[in-house]
Amino acid sequence: MTDSINQQWFSNIKGDVLSGIVVALALIPEAIAFSIIAGVDPMVGLYASFIIAVTISFIGGRPAMISAATGAMALVAAPLVREYGVDYLLAATILTGVFQLLFGVFKVAKLMKFIPRAVMIGFVNALAILIFMAQVPHFLGISNMTYVFVAITLVIVYLLPRFFRAIPAPLIAILVLTSIAIYSDFELRTVGDLGTITQSLPAFLIPNVPLTLETLMIILPYALALSVVGLLESLLTATIVDDMTDTGSEKNQEARGQGIANFITGFFGGMAGCAMIGQSVINVKSGGRTRLSTFVAGVFLMFLILVLGSLVVQIPMAVLVGIMIMVSIGTFDWSSFSYMKKAPRGDALVMLTTVAIVVFTHDLSKGVIAGVILSAVLFVAKISKIRVNKTIIAGTTRYAVEGQLFFASVEDFVNAIDTDVRNEKIILDFTAAHIWDDSGVGAVDRVVLKLKNADNHVVIEGLDGPSRRLVEKIAVFDSEHAKLPSH
Amino acid sequence: MYQSILLAVDGSNHSIRAAREAIKVAAFNKESKLTVVYVADHNNAKTEVLHSNSTEELDLARRKRLQPIEEALATNGVDYVVKILHGTPGPAIVEFANDGDFDMLIIGSRGLNALQEMVLGSVSHKVIKRVDCPVLVVK
Numbered sequence A: 001m002t003d004s005i006n007q008q009w010f011s012n013i014k015g016d017v018l019s020g021i022v023v024a025l026a027l028i029p030e031a032i033a034f035s036i037i038a039g040v041d042p043m044v045g046l047y048a049s050f051i052i053a054v055t056i057s058f059i060g061g062r063p064a065m066i067s068a069a070t071g072a073m074a075l076v077a078a079p080l081v082r083e084y085g086v087d088y089l090l091a092a093t094i095l096t097g098v099f100q101l102l103f104g105v106f107k108v109a110k111l112m113k114f115i116p117r118a119v120m121i122g123f124v125n126a127l128a129i130l131i132f133m134a135q136v137p138h139f140l141g142i143s144n145m146t147y148v149f150v151a152i153t154l155v156i157v158y159l160l161p162r163f164f165r166a167i168p169a170p171l172i173a174i175l176v177l178t179s180i181a182i183y184s185d186f187e188l189r190t191v192g193d194l195g196t197i198t199q200s201l202p203a204f205l206i207p208n209v210p211l212t213l214e215t216l217m218i219i220l221p222y223a224l225a226l227s228v229v230g231l232l233e234s235l236l237t238a239t240i241v242d243d244m245t246d247t248g249s250e251k252n253q254e255a256r257g258q259g260i261a262n263f264i265t266g267f268f269g270g271m272a273g274c275a276m277i278g279q280s281v282i283n284v285k286s287g288g289r290t291r292l293s294t295f296v297a298g299v300f301l302m303f304l305i306l307v308l309g310s311l312v313v314q315i316p317m318a319v320l321v322g323i324m325i326m327v328s329i330g331t332f333d334w335s336s337f338s339y340m341k342k343a344p345r346g347d348a349l350v351m352l353t354t355v356a357i358v359v360f361t362h363d364l365s366k367g368v369i370a371g372v373i374l375s376a377v378l379f380v381a382k383i384s385k386i387r388v389n390k391t392i393i394a395g396t397t398r399y400a401v402e403g404q405l406f407f408a409s410v411e412d413f414v415n416a417i418d419t420d421v422r423n424e425k426i427i428l429d430f431t432a433a434h435i436w437d438d439s440g441v442g443a444v445d446r447v448v449l450k451l452k453n454a455d456n457h458v459v460i461e462g463l464d465g466p467s468r469r470l471v472e473k474i475a476v477f478d479s480e481h482a483k484l485p486s487h
Numbered sequence B: 001m002y003q004s005i006l007l008a009v010d011g012s013n014h015s016i017r018a019a020r021e022a023i024k025v026a027a028f029n030k031e032s033k034l035t036v037v038y039v040a041d042h043n044n045a046k047t048e049v050l051h052s053n054s055t056e057e058l059d060l061a062r063r064k065r066l067q068p069i070e071e072a073l074a075t076n077g078v079d080y081v082v083k084i085l086h087g088t089p090g091p092a093i094v095e096f097a098n099d100g101d102f103d104m105l106i107i108g109s110r111g112l113n114a115l116q117e118m119v120l121g122s123v124s125h126k127v128i129k130r131v132d133c134p135v136l137v138v139k
Helices: A002-010 A013-038 A042-059 A071-084 A086-105 A108-114 A117-139 A144-162 A169-182 A213-245 A251-267 A277-285 A291-312 A317-331 A336-342 A345-361 A364-383 A410-416 A438-453 A465-474 B013-027 B042-050 B055-075 B089-099 B114-120 B123-130
Strands: A067-069 A273-275 A387-393 A396-405 A425-435 A457-461 B004-009 B033-041 B080-087 B104-108 B135-138
Touching (some): A002 A291, A013 A042, A013 A071, A013 A291, A042 A067, A042 A251, A042 A273, A042 A291, A067 A291, A071 A117, A071 A317, A071 A364, A108 A213, A108 A251, A117 A144, A117 A213, A117 A317, A117 A336, A117 A345, A117 A364, A117 B042, A144 A317, A169 A317, A213 A277, A213 A364, A213 B055, A277 A291, A277 A317, A277 B042, A396 A410, A396 A438, A410 A438, A425 A438, A425 A465, A438 A465, B004 B013, B004 B055, B013 B104, B013 B135, B033 B055, B042 B080, B080 B089, B089 B104, B104 B123, B123 B135
Parallel strands (some): A425 A457, B004 B104, B104 B135
Antiparallel strands (some): A067 A273
């Protein structure tokens, strides 16, 4: 026990403290920008980032993964805030925590493997597009200086890291451009125009919502969407961190941890969050390996806000927009274009459908659900292709069946067999087939009875074990008195 | 003679050329042992995980990238082991090379010009500067 605590916390102290600080610096602009996307005060995202990071560092299942306020959750929450206000978001956050905890307890995290990669690719692409679209109102047609600041920010965040990496480039962009904005009187909107910063630690509070069934019905769909989206991104991120560090992680423990972290966050004025792909990658690349890195990231973030909070309101929105454009470019999966050429058509269609539905509905969870359903349907369509080869040798007709016989493929099977013949020897060969369900057995039964009624001699060959047991259990064609009812 | 040889590869044609030279070097000494090291780049982790359905599939994709090299080594009777590292290629190779006891490091070079090197960064260049053992760069 002590060994594993040492291993999970103190086996890489220098690397973890440094990477935690780097992540905290990179988190500040994102937490503020995601708050603005959700339509809440910057403090709601900053408190969430502090509390979620610190909580998850103790109880998460994937050491060195960074969880905080995220763009995905902010986008899901935005309509709720717009319509009902921030207190309903806090209540939804608490309920999200309960759902995610239950998902973890009942091991729903395991179901994640049923989400095809085409849906996951669509998910990150849609997320990138939505983050970008959320920036448009903050830079389009505000002032010429806004465009200049966005452009300078992009130049800094993309070129500076080639020469200097000790401090995250987005933070340098903020420091330099905020100073310029303060000492000049350009026409720029600042964070202060959209919200306030309080330089104090988060305090326990109960969201100010009526405890009624009506409230529950308002927050329930949002909480469900937040739970699904949060777990989706968290478990994807966990797999990425697993791969980067060549270690394993506890996915169900992570789901429970995300739940507890969100539950607590909601009571301290923070919005729902989840794991962050970009920040977790930064953390591991900067040397973070244990829970300590996540803990340091959360605590140092809070420290910076307590010390520098008054400066945060002076940050020009244009700089945050530039940073968010970088985030959306980094989130987008640019290999999707070659994927669409190489991948099977169905997969490409699922990916595009997921993106299209998210962009159309502005709801990430709807896109994911539609993507999963579409790929399930396409999968059934694909495996329901059944081939029946008819050969006549020495007066015996042989039907060689190839494929999966189940509810979706029985029609093709029945149609492929000529049942209008009389007094013939017929062999149904199932060597390359498998019968899955009652419909499959029913089809075989029907065909055999029909043929037998017309005085044909029918033999069934090559059923594999499970198919034969199913046929023996359900079929009636062997019983002497079985007659095909006429309809 | 070179007893313990490290061959750094990325599955590209340059690294296959490097593998051919490694086979020649290994042929000097019947006792020589070759370690093939491949770095799964941290910068590609997100894309690779996103595009694979399972860790098994991802592992297979990576091993397939090394297959031509392994085939060349095996058909020439070289005694070799494969090691897959996770990190940033340059520093990861340097650390692995300096931690191990290697007589020689063989690595391919893309042969970038000055501008490409500034934008893309040369892995072999970084490795040459910081590795302790002799390095053979194959272009």
